[in-house]
Amino acid sequence: MHDNTKIIKATTVKDPxxxxxxxxxxxxxxxxQNDFDHFGEFDYSRSGNPTRKAGEQAVAAxxxxxxxxxxxxxxxxxxxxxxxxxxxxxxxxxxxxYGGTFRILDDVLSRFGISHTFVDPTNLDEVKAxxxxxxxxxxxxxxxxxxxxxxxxxxxxxxxKAHDLITIADNTFMSPVLQKPLSLGVDIVVHxxxxxxxxxxxxxxxxxxxxxxxxxxxxxxxQNAFGATLxxxxxxxxxxxxxxxxxxxxxxxxxxxxxxEWLEAQPQVTRVCYPxxxxxxxxxxxxxxxxxxxAVLSFDVGSAENAKILAESLTIPEFSxxxxxxxxxxxxxxxxxxxxxxxxxxLACGITPGLLRFSVGLEDxxxxxxxxxxxxxxxx
Numbered sequence: 001m002h003d004n005t006k007i008i009k010a011t012t013v014k015d016p017x018x019x020x021x022x023x024x025x026x027x028x029x030x031x032x033q034n035d036f037d038h039f040g041e042f043d044y045s046r047s048g049n050p051t052r053k054a055g056e057q058a059v060a061a062x063x064x065x066x067x068x069x070x071x072x073x074x075x076x077x078x079x080x081x082x083x084x085x086x087x088x089x090x091x092x093x094x095x096x097x098y099g100g101t102f103r104i105l106d107d108v109l110s111r112f113g114i115s116h117t118f119v120d121p122t123n124l125d126e127v128k129a130x131x132x133x134x135x136x137x138x139x140x141x142x143x144x145x146x147x148x149x150x151x152x153x154x155x156x157x158x159x160x161k162a163h164d165l166i167t168i169a170d171n172t173f174m175s176p177v178l179q180k181p182l183s184l185g186v187d188i189v190v191h192x193x194x195x196x197x198x199x200x201x202x203x204x205x206x207x208x209x210x211x212x213x214x215x216x217x218x219x220x221x222x223q224n225a226f227g228a229t230l231x232x233x234x235x236x237x238x239x240x241x242x243x244x245x246x247x248x249x250x251x252x253x254x255x256x257x258x259x260x261e262w263l264e265a266q267p268q269v270t271r272v273c274y275p276x277x278x279x280x281x282x283x284x285x286x287x288x289x290x291x292x293x294x295a296v297l298s299f300d301v302g303s304a305e306n307a308k309i310l311a312e313s314l315t316i317p318e319f320s321x322x323x324x325x326x327x328x329x330x331x332x333x334x335x336x337x338x339x340x341x342x343x344x345x346x347l348a349c350g351i352t353p354g355l356l357r358f359s360v361g362l363e364d365x366x367x368x369x370x371x372x373x374x375x376x377x378x379x380x
Contacts, residue, residue, distance in 0.1 A: 003062075003176075003177050003246055004246040004247070006061065006062065007062060007177075007242060007243065007245055007246050008243065010057070010058040010061040010062055010242075011058050011239045011240075011242050011243050012243070013054055013057075013058075022236075022239075022240075023051055023054040023055070023235075023236060023239055024050075024051065025051055025232050025233055025235075025236050026045075026049055026050045026051045026232055027232060027233075028045065028049075029044065029045050030043070030044055030045070031043055031044070045229075045232070046224060046227045046229060047224050049229075049232055049235075051232040051235050051236060052070055052229060052230055052232060052235050054235075054239065055068075055070050055230065055235040055236075055238055055239050056068035056069055056070050056207075058239055058242060059176075059191075059193070059197065059207045059209060059242075060209050062176035062177075062242070062245075063171070063176045063180060063181075063182055063189050063209040064176075064180050064182050064183050064211075065182050065189065065209035065210055065211050066210070066211050066213075066216070067209065067210050067211070067212075067213070067216035067219070067220075068207065068208070068209045069207065069208045069209075069219055069220065069223050070193070070205060070206070070207055070229065070230035070235060070238070071205065071206035071207065071208070071223070071228050071229060071230055072204060072205070072206065072228045072229060072230055072231070072234075073192070073194065073204045073205065073206050073228075074100075074172065074190075074191065074192025074193065074194055074195070074204075074205070074206040075100045075101075075104065075192075075206065076206050076226075076228035077190050077191065077192070077193075077206025077207055077208050078100070078101055078104065078170070078190050078192075078206065079104050079108070079228075080208070080219070080222045080223055080226055080228060081168060081188055081190055081208050081219060081222075082104065082105070082109060082114070082139075082168075083109075083222045083226070084215070084218040084219060084221075084222055085109075085114050085136055085137065086113075086114070087112060087113035087114065088113055088114075088134055089113075089114050089115075089134060089135075089136045089137075090114075090115045090116065090117070090132050090134045090135045090136065091105070091114065091115070091116040091117075091135070091136065091137050091138075091139055092116070092117055092119050092127060092130055092131065092135060092137070092138045092139065092165075093105060093116050093117070093118055093119070093138075093139045094118070094119065094120075094121045094139065094140045094141055094144060094149075094151065095118035095119060095120055095348065095349050096120075096121070096141065096144035096145075096147060096149040096349050096350065097118070097139070097141060097144065097145075097349075098141065098144075098145045098170065098172075098337065098338075099333075099337050099338035099339060099340045099341060100337075100340070101139075101170070102338070102340055102341060102345075103340040106340075117130045117132075121138075121140050121142075121149075121151040121152075121156060122149060122150070122151065122152070122281075122282070124152070124155055124156075124159065127156065127159055128159055131159075131163055131165070135163070135165060136165060136166060137160075137165055137166040137167065137168055138156055138159070138160050138165055138166075138167050138168070139168045139169075139170075140153070140156055140167070140168070140169050140170070141169070141170040141172075141173070142169065142173075142174075142179075142181075142289075143173050143174070143275050143282065143286070143293075143294060143296075144173075145170075145172070145173065145333075145337060145357075146273075146296075146298045146331070146333040146337060146338065146351065146355065146357040147273045147298055147349065147350040147351065147355070148173070148273040148274060148275055148280075148282070148294075148296065148297065148298060149282060149350070150275045150280075150281075150282025150283075150285050150286045151285075152285050152289075153169065153181055153184040153185070153186060153289050154184050154185060154289070157184060157185035157186060158185075161185070166187045166188065166215070167185070167186045167187045167188070168186070168187065168188045168189075168190065169181040169186045169188070169189050169190070170189075170190050170191070170192075171189050171190070171191055172190075172191050172192045172195050172196070172324075173195075173196075173294055173296055173323075174290055174294055175191075175196040175197060175245060175249055176245075177245055177246055177249045177250075177291070178249055178253065178290050178291040178292060178294055179289060179290040179291070182209065182210075182211055184289055187210060187211075187212055187215060188208060188209070188210045188212075188215060188219070189208070189209045189210070190206070190207065190208050190209075191206065191207040191208075192205075192206055193205035193206055193207045193238055194206070194322065194324070195322065195323050195324030195325075196245065196248070196249065196295070196323075196324035197238065197241065197242055197245065197324075198237065198238050198241040198242075198324070199241045199242075199244065199245060199248050199324060199325060199326060200237075200241050200325060200326055201322060201324075201325035201326075201327065201329075202237060202241075203234040203237050203238060203241075204234070205230050205234055205235075205238050206230070248326065248362065249295060251362055252295035252360045252361060252362060253276075253291075253292045253293065253294055253295045253360075254365075255295075255360045255362075255363075255364075255365035255368070256274065256276065256293065256294065256295045256296065256297055256358075256360040257274075257276045257292065257293060258365045258369070259297065259358070259360060259365055259368060259369060259372070260272055260274035260276060260277055260293070260297045260299075261277065262369050262372075263297070263299050263372070264277060264279065266373075266376055268301055268302070268306070268376040268379045269299050269300065269301060269376070270300045270301070270302050270354065271299065271300040271352075271355075272297065272298075272299045272300075273297060273298040273299065273350075274293050274294075274297035274298075275290075275293045275294070276292055276293020276294070277293070280293075295324070295359065295360045296323055296324075296357065296358070296359045296360070297357075297358050297360070298333075298355055298356065298357045298358065299355070299356060299358065300352055300354045300355050300356075301354045301356065301376070301379055302354045302379075302380075303353055303354045303380070304334070304353040304354060305380065306354055306379040306380055307332055307353070307354050307355070307356055309375070309378050309379050309380075310356065310372075310375045310376060310378070310379055311330060311332060311356070313374065313375035313378050314330060314371050314372065314375045315371055316328060316363055316367060316368055316371045317329060317330040317358070317368070317371070318330065319331075319332075321336045321337065322359075323357065323359030324359060325359070325361060326361050326362045327361045327362075327363070328358070328359060328360055328361035328363055328368060329358075329359040329361070330356060330357070330358055330359075331356070331357040331359070332355075332356060332357075333346075333351050333355055333356075333357055334346055334351055334353060334355065337357070338351055
């Protein structure tokens with residue numbers, strides 16, 4: 001079954017009671033039990049809710065997974081998955097990691113005795129050399145936020161399996177339409193479902209998917225214990241947003257390719273990060289493991305001053321935190337998504353003072369290019 005068909009079938013599940021084609025919102029914190037000794041599938045909404053279950057099954061189906069879990073935010077999903085590890089465990093983590101993930105690793109999990117080493121996942125020898133006797137997992141993003149570094153996912157999986165390690169992949173930038181890490185051998189996939197899965201900048205949500213029953217049991221235990229679950233109304237909106245995921249990703253990715261190629265030719269732009277460009281170091285790997293380069297790109301205008309000029313000159317993109325909406329969103333990673341990092345830490349992973357992240361929405365790409373042209377003309 002093709003993805004566009006699968007999306008509609010996974011998100012349009014007939015309600016067995018009424019026949020409704022949209023998942024009913026079960027606004028109940030608790031559920032009546034008919035039997036004193038044997039409870040039904042649902043007893044308390046933190047532990048399980050029929051609306052959330054429908055959403056979790058939909059996300060799992062799109063990723064090609066058996067077990068899906070929805071959370072109140074993307075960071076709730078990532079933090080919960082990382083919490084399946086224990087004191088004394090060690091993790092290998094891509095150094096090109098989202099700022100919120102960097103913060104939970106550096107400032108929270110480290111306090112509980114879960115250590116980590118940041119590695120360059122494009123250097124497989126470095127990854128192998130960093131494995132310790134207590135290493136339990138390798139955590140990657142591909143493409144990464146915000147410099148879109150591409151990790152060879154099957155190669156990382158091969159290393160992990162050779163050392164009996166779990167692989168965790170953040171698939172937020174690609175979505176299940178453009179890349180399916182589970183099919184490449186990854187054990188757990190996480191998403192900030194706030195972004196492309198939802199697609200309308202109207203909710204916060206996170207997701208985790210796996211095919212491994214043992215990992216699923218550990219993930220569910222933490223989800224139920226922590227209680228950072230997605231509310232039923234937001235689950236309904238997430239499922240509704242996913243219905244258009246295929247067409248949104250196709251259009252936005254096509255526009256991103258066009259805009260990236262245009263930016264690459266502009267004298268004010270010193271660097272374009274987009275794995276759909278043949279000049280990108282990750283292009284060949286991206287072509288093998290994903291459908292295209294995706295709908296997000298980053299570009300460098302040489303200085304923080306120029307970044308400010310451009311951000312204040314553009315009229316179509318929204319200058320804001322986040323990505324993945326139907327509207328184009330321009331972000332400044334040094335002060336937004338990766339503000340948790342020091343300037344030295346930012347530079348170490350390619351986040352330069354002039355770097356801007358550009359999440360391409362559904363506007364006409366010619367209009368976006370014209371807007372970028374007038375903004376770049378004002379840069380020094």
